[in-house]
Amino acid sequence: xxxxxxxxxxxxxxxxVIPFYLYAALSFLIAAVLLLSAAGAFTGHYFNPHILxxxxxxxxxWGAMIILGASHQLVPVLIEEGLYSERLAYASLILAGxxxxxxxxxxxxxxxxxxxxxxxILVNAGLAAYLVNLTVSILKSRHENVHAVxxxxxxxxxxxxxxxxxxxxxxxxxxxxxxxxxxxxxxxAHMGIxxxxxxxxxxxxxxxxxxxxxSKHTDAKTLWKVYYLINAGxxxxxxxxxxxxxxxxxxxxxxxxxxxxxxxxxxCRAAYRQRIRKQVDDQVKxxxxxxxxxxxxxASLLLIICFLIFNGRQxxxxxxxxxxxxxxxxxxxxxxxxxxxxxxxxxxxxxxxxAGLGKTPSPKDLFSDKIFRSMSIxxxxxxxxxxxxxxxxxxxVLNVAAFLLLAAALLYNWNIFILLAHKPETK
Amino acid sequence: MNEITxxxxxxxxxxxxxxxxxxxxxxxxxxxxxxxYQIDFDEPGHQIYVSMTLTTQFCPMGASISSAVKQAxxxxxxxxxxxxxxxxxxxxxxxRISEEGQLFLNRR
Numbered sequence: 001x002x003x004x005x006x007x008x009x010x011x012x013x014x015x016x017v018i019p020f021y022l023y024a025a026l027s028f029l030i031a032a033v034l035l036l037s038a039a040g041a042f043t044g045h046y047f048n049p050h051i052l053x054x055x056x057x058x059x060x061x062w063g064a065m066i067i068l069g070a071s072h073q074l075v076p077v078l079i080e081e082g083l084y085s086e087r088l089a090y091a092s093l094i095l096a097g098x099x100x101x102x103x104x105x106x107x108x109x110x111x112x113x114x115x116x117x118x119x120x121i122l123v124n125a126g127l128a129a130y131l132v133n134l135t136v137s138i139l140k141s142r143h144e145n146v147h148a149v150x151x152x153x154x155x156x157x158x159x160x161x162x163x164x165x166x167x168x169x170x171x172x173x174x175x176x177x178x179x180x181x182x183x184x185x186x187x188x189a190h191m192g193i194x195x196x197x198x199x200x201x202x203x204x205x206x207x208x209x210x211x212x213x214x215s216k217h218t219d220a221k222t223l224w225k226v227y228y229l230i231n232a233g234x235x236x237x238x239x240x241x242x243x244x245x246x247x248x249x250x251x252x253x254x255x256x257x258x259x260x261x262x263x264x265x266x267x268c269r270a271a272y273r274q275r276i277r278k279q280v281d282d283q284v285k286x287x288x289x290x291x292x293x294x295x296x297x298x299a300s301l302l303l304i305i306c307f308l309i310f311n312g313r314q315x316x317x318x319x320x321x322x323x324x325x326x327x328x329x330x331x332x333x334x335x336x337x338x339x340x341x342x343x344x345x346x347x348x349x350x351x352x353x354x355a356g357l358g359k360t361p362s363p364k365d366l367f368s369d370k371i372f373r374s375m376s377i378x379x380x381x382x383x384x385x386x387x388x389x390x391x392x393x394x395x396x397v398l399n400v401a402a403f404l405l406l407a408a409a410l411l412y413n414w415n416i417f418i419l420l421a422h423k424p425e426t427k
Numbered sequence: 428m429n430e431i432t433x434x435x436x437x438x439x440x441x442x443x444x445x446x447x448x449x450x451x452x453x454x455x456x457x458x459x460x461x462x463x464y465q466i467d468f469d470e471p472g473h474q475i476y477v478s479m480t481l482t483t484q485f486c487p488m489g490a491s492i493s494s495a496v497k498q499a500x501x502x503x504x505x506x507x508x509x510x511x512x513x514x515x516x517x518x519x520x521x522x523r524i525s526e527e528g529q530l531f532l533n534r535r
Contacts, residue, residue, distance in 0.1 A: 011490055077487050211483050214453060214532075216520060276521045277453065278533050347451055348491050355448070355495030362451050 012072050012082075014349045016089045018420065020069020021342055023097055024334075025416045027061025032402070032409035034108070035327075039398035042390050046319050047182050053108035058326040059192060060123060061100045064158065066334055067200055068092065068130055070341055071151060074204055075134060079148045081141035088133040096126025103169075112172035120166040127159050146223045150203025153231065157195025164188050187241050193325055194234045194257060201333060202226060202264050205287075209268055212284050212340055213275035222267050229260030247308030254301055261298075265291060281364070286376055287336030296324040296387070320390045327405065328383055335379060335412065339367055342419060350424045360425075367419040371411050379408035434468055437504075441466050441475070444503035448495045451488055455531055457496060461523025464514065475500055475509045480519045489513060 031054055038050030076083050083089065099122025106116025134155055138148055165188055168181040177184065202223075210217050233256030240249045268291060272280075280288075300321040307314045343363035351360045382404030389397035445463060446456045457463055457479065465478040479496060481489050493511045500509045524532065 011487060073487065080484070211486070212452070214482060214521075276524070276532055344451070344487055348488065351451075352491050352494065355451075355491050355498065359447065360449075360451075362449070362454055 011348065012076055012089075013086065014345050016083075016086055016093075017069050017073045017345055018342075019093055020065050020072070021338065021416065022420070023093070024062050024066035024069065025413050027057055027065060027100070028331075029406075029409045029413050030104075031057035031062055032406040034104075036399070036402040036406050039386075039389075039402040040395045042319055042323070042386075042398055043316075043393040043395060045315055046322060047185065049107055049110040051319075053104045055322065055326060056107060057100070057104045058330070060096070061104070063197060063326070063330045063334065065096065065100070066338065067197075067204075068096070070337070071134075071200070071204065073341070073345060074207070075137065075148065075151055078145060078151065078204075078207060079138055079141035081137055084133050084136040084140065088129045092126040092130040092133070094126070095122050095129060099123035099126060106169075112169060116169045116172075120162070120169045124159070124162050124166050127155075127162055131155050131159055146220045146227065147203050147207045150199050150206075150223070150227060153227070154196050154199035154203060157191055157199065157234075161188060161192040161196055164191065187238065189322070190234065190237055194230060194237075197325075197330055198230060198257075199227075201330075202230070205333070206264070206267060208337070208340070209284075209288070210271040213271055213280065214277045215271040215275040217267075217271040217274045219267055219270065222263055226260045226263045226267070229256050229263070233257035233260065247305055250305050250308070254298075254305065258298060261294060282369070282372060282376065283336045283339045285336070287333050287340070290329050290332035290336065293324070293328045293332055296328060297321050300324065316390055316393060320387060323390060324383075324387060327386065331379070331383075335375065335408075338412075339364075339372060339415070339419075342416070343367060346419055346422055350422060354424060366422045367415045371415045371418070375408050375411035375415065378404050378411060382408055433470075437468050438466055440503055441500055444499045445496060448492070448499050450482065450492060453482070453532070455524075455528050457492065459525040459528035459531070461519065461525065461528070462492070463496075473507050475504060475507050477509065477511045478514055479511060480514055480517075482519050484515050484518075 034050065034054045034057060038048075038054060041048045041050045072083060072089050099119045101119070102115045103119030103123060106112060106119055109115075134152060138152055141148070164184075167176050168184055168188055171177050171181045171184075206223055209215075233253040236256060237250070237253035240246070240253065268288065272288070297320075300317050304314060304317050304321060307317065343366045346366055347360075347363040354360060382401045385397060385401035385404065389395075389401050442458050442463070445458045448457050449455060450457060450460055450462070453460065460482070462481065463477065463479050465476075467476040468474075469476065477496060477500065479493065481492065486492070493513050497509045497511045501507070
């Protein structure tokens with residue numbers, strides 16, 4: 001028996017989503033240019049104005065903005081309810097979009113006065129607009145699901161991270177905290193990396209990976225376990241950092257998060273094994289590779305903890321940890337997923353009215369596969385080389401690697417341009 | 428008897444038209460993918476009723492695919508009103524894929 005429920009959710013307009021993707025693409029390019037100009041700084045201390053500028057451009061301009069854009073499209077689908085407000089979506093784009101370059105400029109020239117302060121205020125205002133939009137959309141929905149809970153919690157952590165970041169910026173000039181901002185850097189960074197990026201990537205990835213593999217695998221129980229393990233790990237980290245800062249104790253939150261990741265890896269493996277489509281395309285391969293790339297920052301973290309216990313801080317390992325998270329895991333997943341999500345948005349825009357009236361190209365025909373492959377090669381070789389350059393503190397290696405990463409960013413932007421400039425064709 | 432034959436003929440024409448409507452992600456048409464559950468013709472009212480599903484309830488292409496089904500049938504049956512109803516009960520599963528569809532997916 002067929003039960004009749006015409007339950008298609010209204011898609012968010014491409015006019016909202018595409019500007020986020022464009023903004024992120026340009027941010028990646030700017031971050032790659034900054035990385036090339038500051039590659040030598042990666043042989044010194046991580047608390048360096050240029051490194052801070054690159055990190056914030058990558059974390060906010062690249063990672064956060066593209067995830068915000070994609071989530072405006074995906075969250076309504078996950079919660080089976082339309083987006084509450086398009087105006088709030090534009091507000092978050094404009095506010096955060098203005099704040100990010102100001103903040104990055106403030107760090108680059110190390111002016112913690114008005115550029116960084118106003119930048120941080122605008123970023124927070126933009127994210128608050130996004131949080132309100134998301135919260136009301138979720139409250140309107142009667143369907144609770146684990147993916148939406150991941151996304152909602154991730155955005156809460158993001159706002160906590162940026163609010164804390166705002167206080168850290170003001171702490172440079174107003175002594176808000178009893179200690180300097182450098183002391184709190186790892187707290188700020190982990191709230192963002194684990195609370196925002198990891199929860200968001202798992203929340204959306206656990207829905208998208210089975211969908212793109214055409215796999216019938218669903219296992220909400222495992223995802224809930226992942227959710228509790230990661231949040232418990234982050235909570236434990238914050239508690240230890242604030243009350244019992246001790247190298248050995250940091251192993252506990254690391255193990256909790258590692259257990260969550262192992263379960264997520266198991267979930268991805270099950271989805272992969274139950275896939276109907278046998279061939280996996282390059283975009284999904286790169287995204288799946290990013291899950292394994294997490295092993296590098298994790299190994300660095302364990303080594304950092306070991307050095308903290310026995311020896312003291314190893315600066316190059318801290319740099320490697322940060323680099324492999326932002327230019328490794330986060331970038332790999334975005335490079336892959338951009339060309340799995342954006343072509344659909346563009347296809348919907350161009351062919352929605354023409355579908356069914358003739359043969360239309362498929363979404364994967366809207367960008368160049370050749371450019372995608374060249375970008376992947378430039379990116380992976382640049383990533384490996386830069387990681388090696390950090391470990392051996394060799395400026396020449398860092399420069400060559402940064403050049404390769406810049407080439408990857410240029411190829412990425414070129415392919416985005418091809419995609420967005422696509423004109424309709426029907427046979 | 429004559430009416431049943433007519434309906435069968437119309438159904439064959441409809442399925443042939445829908446074999447040109449692909450799921451853009453998978454590249455396989457909606458008929459071989461098993462997305463079409465039922466097609467009914469109301470001749471006096473000039474109405475066609477289609478019950479179809481999607482491979483996943485979370486498919487962001489759902490609106491495009493259902494609108495493509497509507498447009499393909501409107502083109503095949505000019506003057507008829509096409510009503511497409513997307514349902515998720517019973518949910519789609521891979522046993523609904525035709526033999527040709529299975530072969531196509533194994534190749535890709």
